[in-house]
Amino acid sequence: MSSIIQLLPDHVANQIAAGEVVQRPASVVKELLENAVDARATEIKLIVKDAGKTLVQVIDNGLGMSVTDARLCFERHATSKIRLAEDLFSLHTKGFRGEALASIAAIAHVELKTRQEQEELGTHLVIEGSKFTSQEVAVLPKGTSFSVKNLFFNIPARRNFLKSDTVEFRHIVDEFERVALAHANISFMLYHNGSEMFNLPASNTRQRIVNIFGGRTNEKLVPVKESTEIVEIQGFVTKPEFAKKNRGEQFFIVNNRFIKSGYLHHAVMAAYEGLLKDGCQPGYFIYLDVPPNTIDINIHPTKTEIKFDDEHALYAIMRSSIKHSLGQFNVSPVLDFERDANLDTPYNYEAKEAVMPEVHVDRNYNPFAVEEKPVRSASMSSGSGSFSSPSFRKTQSQPAWESLYTGISTSSSEDIAEINFESEEVTGSLFNDTEVEQAVYKTYQIHKKYIVSPIKSGLLIIDQKRAHQRIMYEQFLRSITVQHAASQQLLFPLVLHYNKTELELIKEMQDALQNTGFVFAEINHDHIVVSGLPVNVSESEVSILLEELINDLQQEVPDSSFSQSDSIAKSMARSLAVKTGVLLSEREQENMVNSLFACKEPNVSPFNKPTFITLSVEDLDKRFAI
Incomplete structure (x- = not known):
């Protein structure tokens, strides 16, 4: 019986691996930006066309690569980050699996331009579907330029599953913001379809947050800082009144790497207990620095999830530090035992008694008295402009009830005989037809729902x-x-x-x-x-x-x-x-x-x-x- 198990060709294995590494254009952006950061670049430029479907290009001024490294970086499991399995628990860099570039080259047209600082000439490589089509020496600036064109050109089914340009570009911006927030000391730029979207100069963490999310963000931020043997926490949380319905501005960055953690998010929400409206989410930018040997970041293909050794202690430290910051900056209510001198009674009023209010009653006032009309004087009628009566109150000559009967004649009884009275019709029903019809079609609300x-x-x-x-x-x-x-x-x-x-x-x-x-x-x-x-x-x-x-x-x-x-x-x-x-x-x-x-x-x-x-x-x- 012939064997049925066979080894996959390299190009098929690379395409399968690409399904895990490259899910959309944003995945390419993430891998290339992290490689540029690992190359010790101080300036990184990201150029995108058609939300990454046509072009994703990352240009940096980092260390660059030699001719051998330029060829070897596209091989599977080729990396400069680790040597032994133990190195996985002492990582200080981003990419370490050695599958990213190989996976990208298997499903796109890749162009690499790189030069080291000590070299006069650089290397220019062109790869199409894992096949090297050209390699030549070229005059290039220091650093590396990766161009990924026509993503998923050989896998049309994967390309059809991509969303609209707006959705895909939003994912690219998310990855760009995560890397930019983790490295405020590096200058980042983003261009989409020829227009500049972001130009972030190297700055501190607070200024980087303001540059990304707008100038009004500065007034929303409350600083958080705590240092312990387990973790060192610093960053910012937003004030409760600026909470939003969505979870857009929420970032956990552990050892300069963005992560997602529902457990830590619950700790933040516990610190905001009683301060948020229903359905609202606070914004936070929390930077955690922990010993590399206390975390495991190799539990998810996208490396956005981390396993902590002591999660319970980290939860307690996170919750208490944020709650302390909110109370320290008078955002949340706290018990204050210090007396405010502005609320004390002045010494001049200390021995002074309270003045009781007095009520004055006009005992000569009669509500049933007949008021007199103001009499117009002769001088007023002649145009002198003065009144003879000293009183200006409105008066009338007769009671108001007598005016109701003025104009009614009681001369003859014939007028009374002509008055017709409507006879009341007696029916056998308590309600008439109109009332019954209204009762039938009346609407009712149950439980306000x-x-x-x-x-x-x-x-x-x-x-x-x-x-x-x-x-x-x-x-x-x-x-x-x-x-x-x-x-x-x-x-x-x-x-x-x-x-x-x-x-x-x-x-x-x-x-x-x-x-x-x-x-x-x-x-x-x-x-x-x-x-x-x-x-x-x-x-x-x-x-x-x-x-x-x-x-x-x-x-x-x-x-x-x-x-x-x-x-x-x-x-x-x-x-x-x-x-x-x-x-x-x-x-x-x-x-x-x-x-x-x-x-x-x-x-x-x-x-x-x-x-x-x-x-x-x-x-x-x-x-x-x-």
């Missing part, structure tokens, strides 16, 4: 949140497609601050937002000015609405303009729809029922959830037939 209305066949139960989402979704979608919506102008325009990536997304959907009723007076490099709002949007809801809209579109933005408008309408409907727990008046309930069944698809919400159910009389009879 459902609207119940009787119908001919039984009972109608409506989910008020989903129903309102459907109503508002069709309204916004109609406004966007028809490009005509009413707008209410603001007396004082709103100024909202965002970072660069969020502003680019607002510019992209500016036309669709304007069709819904938004009016943007200005879109600057770090803020926007809103001068008009849709009719059903209040000023307090604008920042929350745009924040949730940006978050939704960053996760998944469809390619076509109609689909993008659909996503905007869905996001706005979800943000502005009435929530569960809101008490609705009877008129609001009836209006929601009528508006729901006036929609084109009243059966489901914009997110394909049922908006109402019906219970027939037969179903109710079966319930009582037990």
